[in-house]
Every structure is written in structure tokens, then in C-alpha cells.
Amino acid sequence: DAGTYVLRLTATDGILSTSADVTIIVITPSPPVVDAGPAKVIAFPAKDITLFGHATDPNNDPLTAQWTLTNGPAPVRFSAPWGLATTVTFTTTGTYTFQLAVRDGTFNVTGSTTVTVNSASSQTEFYVDPTYTGSVETGAAATPWKTLIETDPSSSGRWRTINAALAAGPVIIYFSARNAGTDSAEEIAGSVRVRRTDKSTNRLTLDGMSRYNTNDANPSWVDYAGASRMRIRVTSGCCLAIGWYSSLSGDGKLDYVTLRGFEVTGSSARITWGGS
Known part of the structure; x- marks a missing residue:
């Protein structure tokens, strides 16, 4: 049975005796x-x-x-x-x-x-390619956004578009994983902060590894399984390259955000995140 037991060993030579105690604790096994x-x-x-x-x-x-x-x-x-x-x-x-x-x-x-x-068809898709040379930027595959960095004045409007799509269903944002001409990483200079405000449980995915744009002038996106990743370079301050810090008032369901396949570099760069 479980409990604490004290065992005593006594030795004697017929005239003198001495003893020593030892305590043994027997516990009841508990499952993990x-x-x-x-x-x-x-x-x-x-x-x-x-x-x-x-x-x-x-x-x-x-x-x-x-x-x-x-x-x-x-x-x-x-x-x-x-x-x-x-x-x-x-x-x-x-x-x-x-x-x-x-x-x-x-x-x-x-x-x-x-x-x-x-399936992919259940998601709204947006695209980002920093080396796209066109002048029209809607976030569509044919007219991708050039950036989503925090200091770009256009980013707030783009996040409004993303959040509106999230209210209807899952959203994925593809960042071009490699350059059009060479299998080397694309790079965005700055910080990409996730500005999710939608409060649904629809998942938002930022993907820097699965697709790339094969033509900077006339975009055409294809699946990619190579080693290159979209690179986010922090150019000043510290330290967020992509992600978010503690949630701000009014932020949405940050527990339903996936960041996948990015390389970060420069100025103590980090991928940061926190829940809702």
C-alpha cells in the first residue's frame, strides 16, 4: 500500500546493540x-x-x-x-x-x-512581388502588390482589403519565393506587420515559399518547391521583420494566422507573434 514506512536495522553483539532507521515512501502510481x-x-x-x-x-x-x-x-x-x-x-x-x-x-x-x-479554391488569394515593374497594384496575381511594409502609406488600405476578404473566408498572401530570372531569394526591405482586424476564425496565411512570379513585367505565378524563400530585411530599429507584437486594441483573431516560409535578416531581425 502507499504510505511512509520506517525500517529499523538493529545489530547486537550480546552486550551492546545499535540501530539505524531508513524511511521509504511508497507512492501510488499516477498516469501521465x-x-x-x-x-x-x-x-x-x-x-x-x-x-x-x-x-x-x-x-x-x-x-x-x-x-x-x-x-x-x-x-x-x-x-x-x-x-x-x-x-x-x-x-x-x-x-x-x-x-x-x-x-x-x-x-x-x-x-x-x-x-x-x-483545397486552395476555398481561399481568397493575394500576391506580393517587390520586383514587379508594373504601375497597377491590386494584389491580384496579374497586378501584385510590391510590398506590405509598415512604412508604405498604401499598406493600411491593403490591409483593409485583406480584412474584408477574411470576413468572407480564408485568405492566403503569396510572397514571391524567388527572383524571376534566377533561383535566389526575393527581398523586401522593411517590416511586414500583420494588421489583422477581422474577428472571424477564418485563417490568414502569409506564404513566402510556395509560389513565385516568373515575369516581372507580365506576372505569371507558378508553384515552387525549391530552397529560396522571401527575405524580409529589417533596415532600421529592432526587431520585427514579419509578424506582430502584443495585440493592439481592436486587433482580430491573431491565433488564426500562419506565417510560412520566410527568411529574415538585418538589425536583430525576428519573426514575432502573440495570440489574441
Whole structure:
């Protein structure tokens, strides 16, 4: 039974005796506590997402973990199924259920979470290419915005357009991942601050890796799977390159924002974020 036990060892030689006590505490084993994380939503062309599980053991026993797909329309690939954090790669749309099993040697405890993968057609798309040479900038694929940096007077109007689209559904903003002529990074000089004010749960994605513009004069965007990323260079101050600091009064659902595939550099550059 659980409790505190005191054991005494006594030694004697027939004349004298001595003793020593030892205290042993027997605890009742308790199972680990497991959290597989909240449900997530992504949309193609994004093909992967990282699941962050959490597990603790009341008795501080060592733990082992294992992720598995328990339900879904197609198989998936785990980067590290034995880790609490693992990246999952998808091949098709649908709703997937994942189980995180944690064992401490005595107990096996599970938690579950879901990921919904939507098609790209369910999103409103905007485009950004700093080397676009045209004079018309609407954010469409044929007339992309040249920037979304904080110091550009046009950025506030562009964020109003983005927030209006978010009220109707998910939005993705593609930043050209590479130059049109060479497989090298495009670069924006300044800070790109996420100015989401829409309060719906529609997801906003900023993507710097999945597409690029092949023609700066007459834009034509294609899917991209190379190593280049949109580079954000901080030119003054510190330190936000892309993201946001603590939410401002009136800010929207910043928990429903994804930043994917950016390189940041210059002046202690950082990707920063905070929840709603």
C-alpha cells in the first residue's frame, strides 16, 4: 500500500546493540497527462503542418510518445512520430484525426486532435512581388502588390482589403519565393506587420515559399518547391521583420494566422507573434 514506512536495522553483539532507521515512501502510481493540441486548419498548396503535443508525469517517470493517424482520407507522413512535436505531410484534402499515445512504463494514455486540409479554391488569394515593374497594384496575381511594409502609406488600405476578404473566408498572401530570372531569394526591405482586424476564425496565411512570379513585367505565378524563400530585411530599429507584437486594441483573431516560409535578416531581425 502507499504510505511512509520506517525500517529499523538493529545489530547486537550480546552486550551492546545499535540501530539505524531508513524511511521509504511508497507512492501510488499516477498516469501521465496528455494533450495532443488544438484542432488545426490548413489549405493547399500548404502540404504540411507541425503538431505540438504536451505530456507530463506526476511521478516524474520517463515518458515515450507515439503519433498515429487514426482516421483520414489518405495516408500521411510523420517527420518524427516518436516526438511530442512532429511535422505531418498531407497529399489530399479532408479531415484527419491524430492520436498521441504516451507511456510511462505502467500506464498508456492517449489524446487526439484533428487537422482539416482545405483545397486552395476555398481561399481568397493575394500576391506580393517587390520586383514587379508594373504601375497597377491590386494584389491580384496579374497586378501584385510590391510590398506590405509598415512604412508604405498604401499598406493600411491593403490591409483593409485583406480584412474584408477574411470576413468572407480564408485568405492566403503569396510572397514571391524567388527572383524571376534566377533561383535566389526575393527581398523586401522593411517590416511586414500583420494588421489583422477581422474577428472571424477564418485563417490568414502569409506564404513566402510556395509560389513565385516568373515575369516581372507580365506576372505569371507558378508553384515552387525549391530552397529560396522571401527575405524580409529589417533596415532600421529592432526587431520585427514579419509578424506582430502584443495585440493592439481592436486587433482580430491573431491565433488564426500562419506565417510560412520566410527568411529574415538585418538589425536583430525576428519573426514575432502573440495570440489574441
